[in-house]
Amino acid sequence: MALTRSALRLFSGRFAQACQVRGYADASSMSLTFAAPSQVLYNNISVKQIDVPSFSGSFGILPAHVPTLAVLKPGVVTVFENDGSTKKFFVSSGTVTINEDSTVQLLAEEAVPVDTLDISAAKELLAQSQSQLASASTDVAKAEAEISIEVSEALVKACE
Secondary structure, eight states, rough: OHHHHHHHHHHHHHHHHHHHHGGGGGOOOOOEEEEEEEEEEEEEEEEEHHHHHHOOOOEEOOTTTTOOOEESSSSSEEEEEETTEEEEESSSSSEEEETTTTTEEEEEEEEEEEGOOOHHHHHHHHHHHHHHHOOOOHHHHHHHHHHHHHHHHHHHHHOO
């Protein structure tokens, strides 16, 4: 019994110490770096919030967010800037890394402002992708067509 109490005191002290060191709730700002292969959209810029689409579900990122690594799925990334404005970007895929120090790195395979998308072109791409799937004869061709359909559907949804 004495051993159990000693172990509990040791654990309690370390747990309290770990909670004091963590300090995530103290962060009041968040720094965003958002890039694609052809451009840097944000380079260590302070923002209020970022909403991202991921394969584990869409989620919002605020200052002091728990450290996370997620894979982006096709969809819209929304950045809430400190001046109250919002900017929306369509991403085809990528990753988001949230660090302990409230810095966020968002790396996208493709990223374009939503307001530059053309809904008729997106619908045409979706129709082409669906016909490619219908005529695909190999597993590789089917997989490529399915990926194209997923991205095209997300493009159409982003335009609406």
